[in-house]
Amino acid sequence: MDFLSYQNGQLFLQNNAIADLAKLYGTPLYVYDEEYIKERWLEYDNALADRKHLICYAIKANSNLAILNCLVKLGSGFDIVSQGELERVLRAGADPKKVVFSGVAKSVSEIERALTVGIKCFNVESEAELERIQSIAQRLNIIAPVSLRINPDVDAKTHPYISTGLRDNKFGVSYSLAIGIYQKAQKMSHIAIEGIDCHIGSQLTEILPFLDSAERIRVLFDQLISIGITIKHIDFGGGLGVCYDDEIPPQIVDLINALKNKFADYPEVELLFEPGRSIVANAGLLVTKVEYTKHQDNNHFAIVDAGMNDLIRPSLYKAWMKIMPVQQPNPDDQMYDYQIVGPICESSDVLGRNRQLAVEQHDLLVICSAGAYGFSMASNYNSHPKPAEIMVNQFGHRLIRQRESYDMLWQGEII
Numbered sequence: 001m002d003f004l005s006y007q008n009g010q011l012f013l014q015n016n017a018i019a020d021l022a023k024l025y026g027t028p029l030y031v032y033d034e035e036y037i038k039e040r041w042l043e044y045d046n047a048l049a050d051r052k053h054l055i056c057y058a059i060k061a062n063s064n065l066a067i068l069n070c071l072v073k074l075g076s077g078f079d080i081v082s083q084g085e086l087e088r089v090l091r092a093g094a095d096p097k098k099v100v101f102s103g104v105a106k107s108v109s110e111i112e113r114a115l116t117v118g119i120k121c122f123n124v125e126s127e128a129e130l131e132r133i134q135s136i137a138q139r140l141n142i143i144a145p146v147s148l149r150i151n152p153d154v155d156a157k158t159h160p161y162i163s164t165g166l167r168d169n170k171f172g173v174s175y176s177l178a179i180g181i182y183q184k185a186q187k188m189s190h191i192a193i194e195g196i197d198c199h200i201g202s203q204l205t206e207i208l209p210f211l212d213s214a215e216r217i218r219v220l221f222d223q224l225i226s227i228g229i230t231i232k233h234i235d236f237g238g239g240l241g242v243c244y245d246d247e248i249p250p251q252i253v254d255l256i257n258a259l260k261n262k263f264a265d266y267p268e269v270e271l272l273f274e275p276g277r278s279i280v281a282n283a284g285l286l287v288t289k290v291e292y293t294k295h296q297d298n299n300h301f302a303i304v305d306a307g308m309n310d311l312i313r314p315s316l317y318k319a320w321m322k323i324m325p326v327q328q329p330n331p332d333d334q335m336y337d338y339q340i341v342g343p344i345c346e347s348s349d350v351l352g353r354n355r356q357l358a359v360e361q362h363d364l365l366v367i368c369s370a371g372a373y374g375f376s377m378a379s380n381y382n383s384h385p386k387p388a389e390i391m392v393n394q395f396g397h398r399l400i401r402q403r404e405s406y407d408m409l410w411q412g413e414i415i
């Protein structure tokens with residue numbers, strides 16, 4: 001997060017003092033950098049400028065309408081995994097013709113809605129789903145564009161919870177069954193075969209698993225051609241990792257060039273990517289306030305007002321996220337080895353372990369790289385309203401989601 005810097009001992013994001021933003025909007029507070037989001041998306045887009053392509057931002061990483069709208073304006077496509085996400089992208093102004101629909105459990109009504117609005121493609125994850133899409137498409141008399149999500153059986157070398165391309169994962173159709181399912185799809189009256197899709201996991205920091213998977217897709221592509229099945233697009237999924245700590249993930253342009261090369265002899269084939277994390281993770285941070293410090297039995301706790309309800313990555317995946325004080329410490333301040341913990345009644349509610357900090361009540365901290373899988377995974381556990389979200393750019397800052405009120409906590413409930 002190179003756009004964060006200390007000026008006279010105070011942490012700034014672009015021209016905004018974090019302390020001022022916290023005062024204005026309260027804490028916990030999600031802050032996103034609009035220019036950074038655009039830059040990352042454009043890095044993908046530019047790397048593919050020389051061929052037909054579509055960048056489909058995976059909205060589950062962060063689905064705030066303002067972020068989606070900013071990508072709509074750049075011409076982005078979207079990767080969705082539910083009808084809720086479909087309604088979001090439509091609400092944000094997206095062209096349905098640029099939407100691909102992934103997910104293992106698409107319901108009848110989700111498929112109906114996607115067919116009716118006319119999405120670009122269903123990324124089909126099982127033979128049963130293919131049959132369901134065919135029967136709904138027939139009933140509605142609409143041709144359904146499909147791509148099979150292939151499980152290439154490669155090890156993404158990431159956390160097991162976010163590894164999706166291994167044979168034993170629930171995602172995609174097994175590589176060995178793919179040809180048979182394509183042949184079946186070809187005979188269906190209301191199915192149009194459009195592409196091949198894969199997505200092998202998230203937070204990948206090496207290029208090799210991507211290449212292995214692309215190689216397997218290429219073999220399948222050639223086999224399909226040899227039996228007369230044409231493929232209009234290849235969807236490489238998302239999954240490119242970011243730097244949270246000291247990871248050195250591949251550069252976007254290097255990844256794209258390597259994958260592009262695998263299909264250099266088929267320039268008419270459109271290439272799709274579904275990046276999520278690599279676009280928004282390092283664009284966002286979570287600002288939180290220290291409510292108390294507690295020093296007992298050789299433990300030093302900084303108890304903050306954000307918890308696993310706001311940001312679950314550290315609890316769920318043991319993810320390490322950088323935590324910075326908003327006020328730079330003085331050399332003579334007393335430092336402790338802090339556990340940064342939230343308000344939730346769970347011992348797993350830890351945002352950071354063993355951080356050397358000098359903090360007191362009311363001090364502010366920022367949790368870096370919180371733009372992806374932060375707010376989108378937030379919950380109301382322990383009946384905490386979800387935090388506000390704001391967008392910062394070179395011109396200033398603006399609210400993009402109100403802090404939830406207490407009334408909103410029981411909306412829809414009936415005594």
Ligand SMILES: *Cc1c(COP(=O)(O)O)cnc(C)c1O
Binds near residue numbers: 239276372
């Ligand atoms: C989650 C997901 C993505 C995005 O993954 P990132 O690691 O955030 O880039 C892309 N495609 C599919 C099908 C997904 O489930």
